[in-house]
Amino acid sequence: MAIIVNVDVMLARRKMSSGELAEKVGISPANLSILKTGKAKAVRFTTLSALCKALDCQPGDLLEYQPDDGT
Amino acid sequence: MAIIVNVDVMLARRKMSSGELAEKVGISPANLSILKTGKAKAVRFTTLSALCKALDCQPGDLLEYQPDDGT
DNA sequence: AAATAATTATTGTTTTTCAATAATTTCTTT
DNA sequence: AAAGAAATTATTGAAAAACAATAATTATTT
Numbered sequence: 452m453a454i455i456v457n458v459d460v461m462l463a464r465r466k467m468s469s470g471e472l473a474e475k476v477g478i479s480p481a482n483l484s485i486l487k488t489g490k491a492k493a494v495r496f497t498t499l500s501a502l503c504k505a506l507d508c509q510p511g512d513l514l515e516y517q518p519d520d521g522t
Numbered sequence: 523m524a525i526i527v528n529v530d531v532m533l534a535r536r537k538m539s540s541g542e543l544a545e546k547v548g549i550s551p552a553n554l555s556i557l558k559t560g561k562a563k564a565v566r567f568t569t570l571s572a573l574c575k576a577l578d579c580q581p582g583d584l585l586e587y588q589p590d591d592g593t
Numbered sequence: 594a595a596a597t598a599a600t601t602a603t604t605g606t607t608t609t610t611c612a613a614t615a616a617t618t619t620c621t622t623t
Numbered sequence: 624a625a626a627g628a629a630a631t632t633a634t635t636g637a638a639a640a641a642c643a644a645t646a647a648t649t650a651t652t653t
Contacts, residue, residue: 453571482642484600491620493566493640498592498615500524503587510525511582516574553630554642555610564609564641 455515461506467492475505526586529558532577546576 462472478498480491485491486498499510506513524547534541534593544554557569570581577583 453574454567478641479643481597481601481644484642488600489640490601491567495563495564495609495641496525497563498641499585500587503524504589509582509587510585511580514570514581514585516571516580518575549610550612551630552613552632556610559631561632562610566610566640569610 452516453519455517456486456489456491457513457515458483458502458506461512463507465506467506470501472505476501523586524590526561526584526588527557527562528584528586529554529556529573529577532579536577538577543573547572 462469463511469483469487470480473480476483476498478501486494499513503509503515529543533540540554540558541551544551547554547569549572557565570584573584574580
C-alpha cells in the first residue's frame with residue numbers, strides 16, 4: 452500500500468482525540484478510523500479539507516507516498 | 523474549493539506532457555485533465571500513488587490546502 | 594473491574610472515479 | 624494565417640468506494 456495516512460501524528464501534536472476530530476470534520480468516528488488505519492482507498496477533497504482545517508495542517512502532513520520498492 | 527491540485531508545476535519541473543503522464547499513470551487524458559484543472563472531488567490512492575511515482579514526488583507536492591478565508 | 598474510547602464489521606445509499614467517445618478549444622509549428 | 628497536435632470539456636454508463644447508521648468487539652484509561 453503506497454499511500455500512508457498519518458492522522459495520528461497530527462492528532463498527538465494537537466492533543467486531540469479521534470472522536471473530537473471526527474466531530475470537527477463531520478464524519479463518523481467509524482469512518483475516520485478507516486482513514487486513520489489505512490483502510491481507505493480514496494479521499495474526498497471535502498474530507499481532506501476538513502481534516503486540514505481541523506488539524507491546521509497541509510495534505511502533505513497527512514499523506515505520504517511510500518514506494519513499494521525500488522521500481 | 524479548498525484543495526488545490528498542482529500537477530502542472532510538477533509536469534513543468536519534469537518536462538513531461540499531460541499525455542505522457544496520463545499514459546504513465548494509467549488513466550485517460552480526459553480524466554487526468556479533470557484532476558489537473560481542479561474539477562475532481564476525490565482521488566483514489568492508487569491514482570495518487572501512480573502520480574507520485576510517475577512524477578517522483580510526494581502528495582504534498584501535488585495537493586495543497588487553501589483555507590477559504592481566515593477561519 | 595468498570596467505564597470510556599476506538600476499531601472493526603455489516604448493510605445500504607449516494608457520490609464519484611474512471612473508461613470510452615466525441616466535440617471543442619487551446620497551443621504549436623510551419 | 625493555416626494546419627496539426629495536444630489538451631480540455633462534455634456526455635453516458637459502469638464499477639468502485641465514501642459515508643451514514645448501527646452494533647459488536649477490542650483497547651485504553653481511570
